[in-house]
Structure formats: structure tokens, C-alpha cells
Amino acid sequence: xxxxxxxxxxxxxxxxxxxxxxxxxxxxxxxxxxxxxxxxxxxxxxxxxxxxxxxxxxxxxxxxxxxxxxxxxxxxxxxxxxxxxxxxxxxxxxxxxxxxxxxxxxxxxxxxxxxxxxxxxxxxxxxxxxxxxxxxxxxxxxxxxxxxxx
Amino acid sequence: xxxxxxxxxxxxxxxxxxxxxxxxxxxxxxxxxxxxxxxxxxxxxxxxxxxxxxxxxxxxxxxxxxxxxxxxxxxxxxxxxxxxxxxxxxxxxxxxxxxxxxxxxxxxxxxxxxxxxxxxxxxxxxxxxxxxxxxxxxxxxxxxxxxxxx
Numbered sequence: 020x021x022x023x024x025x026x027x028x029x030x031x032x033x034x035x036x037x038x039x040x041x042x043x044x045x046x047x048x049x050x051x052x053x054x055x056x057x058x059x060x061x062x063x064x065x066x067x068x069x070x071x072x073x074x075x076x077x078x079x080x081x082x083x084x085x086x087x088x089x090x091x092x093x094x095x096x097x098x099x100x101x102x103x104x105x106x107x108x109x110x111x112x113x114x115x116x117x118x119x120x121x122x123x124x125x126x127x128x129x130x131x132x133x134x135x136x137x138x139x140x141x142x143x144x145x146x147x148x149x150x151x152x153x154x155x156x157x158x159x160x161x162x163x164x165x166x167x168x169x
Numbered sequence: 170x171x172x173x174x175x176x177x178x179x180x181x182x183x184x185x186x187x188x189x190x191x192x193x194x195x196x197x198x199x200x201x202x203x204x205x206x207x208x209x210x211x212x213x214x215x216x217x218x219x220x221x222x223x224x225x226x227x228x229x230x231x232x233x234x235x236x237x238x239x240x241x242x243x244x245x246x247x248x249x250x251x252x253x254x255x256x257x258x259x260x261x262x263x264x265x266x267x268x269x270x271x272x273x274x275x276x277x278x279x280x281x282x283x284x285x286x287x288x289x290x291x292x293x294x295x296x297x298x299x300x301x302x303x304x305x306x307x308x309x310x311x312x313x314x315x316x317x318x319x
Contacts, residue, residue, distance in 0.1 A: 074235050075244050075267035076226075085224050094225050109291045110267065113260025117225035138288035141259045 029124050032056055032102040033153045036126070039066040039079065040104045040160055046071065047168065050160045053079035053103040055087045055096065055120075062099070063087045079103060080111035084118050096120040104157040106133035106150065112141035124149045126157025179274050182206055182252040183303045186276070189216040189229065190254045190310055196221065197318065200310045203229035203253040205237045205246065205270075212249070213237040229253060230261035234268050246270040254307040256283035256300065262291035274299045276307025 020028075032054055039052025043066035054064040063086035068077040080103055088094050100122040107115060107125065112134030115123060123146060134141050142148070170178075182204055189202025193216035204214040213236035218227040230253055238244050250272040257265060257275065262284030265273060273296060284291050292298070 069244065073242065073244050074238050076231055076235055076264050081226055085226055088224050092223065094219065094223050108263055108267075109288050110260050110263025113258055113263055113288070114226050117258075117260065137290045138259050138263070140287045 029102070029149065029152045032061070032100075033104070033124065033126060033157075035061060035064065036102040036104050037153065037156055037160070039064050040157070043067045043079075044160060044164055050164050051079045051103065051105045053083045053101060055083045055099050055101050057087070057091065057096075057099045062090045076110065078108065078111050080107050081114055084114055084120075088118075094118070100124060102152075104153075105129050105161060106135065108132045109134050109138045109141065112138055115146070116141045116143050119143045120146055122147045122149070124152050126150075126152055127154045127161065179252070179299065179302045182211070182250075183254070183274065183276060183307075185211060185214065186252040186254050187303065187306055187310070189214050190307070193217045193229075194310060194314055200314050201229045201253065201255045203233045203251060205233045205249050205251050207237070207241065207246075207249045212240045226260065228258065228261050230257050231264055234264055234270075238268075244268070250274060252302075254303075255279050255311060256285065258282045259284050259288045259291065262288055265296070266291045266293050269293045270296055272297045272299070274302050276300075276302055277304045277311065 035054045036052040040050040044050035048067045048070050052066045054061050063083045065079045065082035067079050096118040102124045104126040106129040185204045186202040190200040194200035198217045198220050202216045204211050213233045215229045215232035217229045246268040252274045254276040256279040
């Protein structure tokens, strides 16, 4: 696959994650959305549900990891790519580390809670990270949420 | 409460966490157990279930956090103490950070996966950590597991 094809594919799947984030927004949840892709198929999609579930662990990524493992029938996600609108936090990065996921693509950075600042070694050493895909849209959704709702 | 009373109490609750870890051991799970205590009452207890649930996120602490929030009807655990037999990993420490838990007491350290090495700032700044409670028992159970089962 050419790098141009890869970019198009990444933008497409990030659009699917953005759609999940918009669903979260409509429900009054911090708008973070995620999809996990395995061999060109979306095997799970989730958005943040911490308010509805009254559970700090109900981040989009955590749910997507659990759903993907159920779907695949195995704990490890070595053939999978996570697309998530916002940089994973320490908790989610730790979970992604355990999952040995192949690749993580995120939209905008989280300078306060993102893993790259406080837990840069959380991920599995083989995991490849791409950031900044559809960054402005991901960021704009978060900014609009915190301006309107909080 | 005198510090002697506190030590006795910590040892008692760690014993309850150890009982959970032993249950995990019997089921072929990595033997880590946890209880969460709120105002002298155990509000949740859990052990590692990553094998049974085929889910890397099913650590004892994660389940205990979710159960405690359900029990209390709120996301935050500011009045709670977690007793866990082994030092939390990065994922669990990140979750504990979000929960704003008051205090964490753990048995033995995890020099490979423990949060204190790779994510020392994962916890909420107000969270107090006590380590080394019934350390030898917690450690012996882990060592026996990896010797016999892996």
C-alpha cells in the first residue's frame, strides 16, 4: 500500500471514530470516539461513557479493547489498529500496552492527560503510533464541548 | 486511630485481598486480589480475571473500581482505600488516578510492570500510598504461580 493510500485509509477510519465522538457529545459525554480495525474490517467501535455508566474506566479505548478481544476470541490485538480522536490517557495506554496492539492512530494530543507526557513507555515496544490525523476536527469537538457544557 | 491500630487494620484488609488472590490462583489466573474499603466497610472485592474473560483490562483493581462506583453511586472514590496484593500496573494506576482514590495499600512491588517505575505521576496528587503490607505472602503467591503454571 502506498503512503498516500495509507493516509486516505487513516482519514476514513478516523472519520468513523469522529462519528462515535459526536455521538458521545450528543449524550453529554466528553467527546472521544474510537474504532479498532483488523485486516480492513472495523471489529469494534465505542465512545466515552463515563457519565452514563458512572465509571471512570469507561473510556472509548477501554471498551473498544474489550469488545475487540471478544470479537477475536483472544486477548491480544497484534493485528489491529486503534483509531481514536484524542491521545490516550495513562490508563488507556497501559491497557493498549497489555493488548500488544499493532498500531495506534490518534487525532489531537492531550497535553494534560495524554500518555506521551507521563507514561511514554506504557505501550508495547512494537506498537507504532501515528498522530495528527484529522487533528483539527478532533480538537474542535473537544473545545466546543468544554465551552458549552462545562 | 493510633498507627498501631492502622497497621493492624491494613494487615486485616490485606488478608482479605490475599484471599481473593488465592481464589485467582485456584482458577489459573495470575494471583492478584483487591478489596476497596470505604469507612471501614468492604464495598468491593475482585481478583484478576484476564484469562476467564479473555480481556487484558480485567485486572483486580479495574473491576474493584467499577464495582465500588456502582456501589457508591458516584464515579469518585475520595473516601476509599484500595488494598491490592501487588503493585498496580500503569493501566490500573491511571484508572486509580481518575478515581481520585484516597489511599492505596499494596503488598509486594512489581519491578517490571509496576506504575512507580514507568508512570510515577499516574495517581491523583492527594492519593497516599503505603507499600509492603504482608509483602512476603503476596510475593510468595506470585512466585509459586509462575513456578507452577507458566
